[in-house]
Amino acid sequence: xxxxxxxxxxxxLAGAAGVAALGLAMVAAPASADTEVAEPDSFTSAFTVMxxxxxxxxxxxxxxxxxxxxxxxxxFRINSDLDIICYDITLTGVTGDYxxxxxxxxxxxxxxxxxxxxxxxxxxxxAPVGDGxxxxxxxxxxxxxxxxxxxxxxxxxxxxTLAQIEANPAGFTGDSHTxxxxxxxxxxxxxxxxxxxxxxxxxxxxxxxxxVLPFVGAGVLAVAAAGFAAHRVRSTRA
Numbered sequence: 001x002x003x004x005x006x007x008x009x010x011x012x013l014a015g016a017a018g019v020a021a022l023g024l025a026m027v028a029a030p031a032s033a034d035t036e037v038a039e040p041d042s043f044t045s046a047f048t049v050m051x052x053x054x055x056x057x058x059x060x061x062x063x064x065x066x067x068x069x070x071x072x073x074x075x076f077r078i079n080s081d082l083d084i085i086c087y088d089i090t091l092t093g094v095t096g097d098y099x100x101x102x103x104x105x106x107x108x109x110x111x112x113x114x115x116x117x118x119x120x121x122x123x124x125x126x127a128p129v130g131d132g133x134x135x136x137x138x139x140x141x142x143x144x145x146x147x148x149x150x151x152x153x154x155x156x157x158x159x160x161t162l163a164q165i166e167a168n169p170a171g172f173t174g175d176s177h178t179x180x181x182x183x184x185x186x187x188x189x190x191x192x193x194x195x196x197x198x199x200x201x202x203x204x205x206x207x208x209x210x211x212v213l214p215f216v217g218a219g220v221l222a223v224a225a226a227g228f229a230a231h232r233v234r235s236t237r238a
Contacts, residue, residue, distance in 0.1 A: 034122070037141045039086055040079045045166045046195045049074035049174035051188035056175070058183040059116045067178070069093040072186040074174040076108075077195070080163040083142035091126045091134040091176060091186070098125045099179040103147030106136065106176040110160075113170070113189050118156040119146045120164075125176070165190065 051072030058064045070093040077086040089106060098105035104122040111117025121144055126134030144157035165172050175187040 034144055035141045037084060037139050039139050040082055040084050042079065043077045043086075043195045044080045045078045046193050047074075047076045047078070047165070047169055047190040048193050049076075049188040049190055051174055051176075051186035053181075053186055055113075055173075055187040055189075056181070056184035057114060057116060057187070061114065061116050064183040066181045066183075066185040066187065067094060070186050072174070072176060072188065074188070076165075076174075076190070078162045078165065080161070080166055083162055084139055085121065085141075085162055086139040087123050087137065089123060089126050089136045089174075089176075094134060094176070094178065094185050095131070096178045096180045097129055098177060099182055100177045101148055103145065105178070107146070107174070108165070108190070109173050109175065110164075110171060111173045113173070117173070118150060119148055120144065120157055120160045120172070122146045122157070 049072065051074060053066030053068060053070050056064055056066040070091065072092075072094075073090045075088040078084070100107075102119050102122050104125050106123045106125050107119040108121040108123075109117045109119050123140075124136045124138065126136040128134065142161060144160055145155045146157040148156045150156050169190040169192050172190045173187055174190065175184040177183070178185045
C-alpha cells in the first residue's frame with residue numbers, strides 16, 4: 001500500500017472514531033438543566049395547588065392581591081428517584097402578558113403560607129396569552145435552574161431536588177406573574193394527594209420511558225459508519 005493511501009486510511013479511521021466517540025458521549029450524557037423528558041413509568045408522590053389572587057404576597061411578605069377573578073390549578077407528579085416532575089397547569093381569568101426576572105413567570109417557590117421565598121422550579125408559561133384558559137403540560141428533569149441569582153451568587157434552582165418537596169410540601173407554593181401583577185397573579189400552597197387515580201395530562205404518557213438522546217447518539221454512529229464505508233470505497237478506487 002502506498003504511503004499516500006496509508007495516510008488516507010489513518011485519517012479516515014481517526015475521523016470515524018472521533019465521531020463515534022461523540023455519539024457515545026451523547027448517549028451517556030446526563031440530562032442537562034430542566035431537560036424536557038417523557039413521562040416516567042411511575043411516581044413517588046403527587047401534589048395539587050389551588051392558586052388564588054388573595055394568597056399573593058410580595059417579596060417583603062406584604063399581601064398584594066393578584067388579579068380579581070383569576071384562578072390557577074396546578075397538578076404536579078414527582079418521581080424523586082429520577083428527579084423528574086410532570087406538571088399540568090391551567091390559568092383562568094388571567095389577562096396580560098407574563099413578567100418575571102426568572103427564566104419563566106410560572107414557578108414553584110420554597111415559601112410557607114404567607115411568606116416570601118425564592119423560586120426553585122420554573123415551568124413553561126401556560127398559553128396562549130389571551131382571554132381564554134391558558135395551559136401548560138409536560139415533564140422535566142433536574143438539575144434545575146430558574147434564572148434568578150441568590151445573594152450568594154448562585155441560581156436559586158442550584159442544588160435543589162424534588163425530594164425536598166416531598167419532605168415538606170407545605171413549605172412550597174405555586175404561582176405565576178404578569179406585567180400588571182408582578183408579585184403574582186395567583187398563588188397557592190402545595191397539598192399532597194394520592195398518586196393513584198390521577199389522570200395523566202400532557203406529560204407524554206404514550207411515550208413512557210422513551211429515551212431521546214440514545215436515538216440521537218445512534219444516528220450519529222450510523223452516519224459515521226456510512227461515511228467511513230464510503231471513504232473506503234473512494235480510497236480503493238483512487
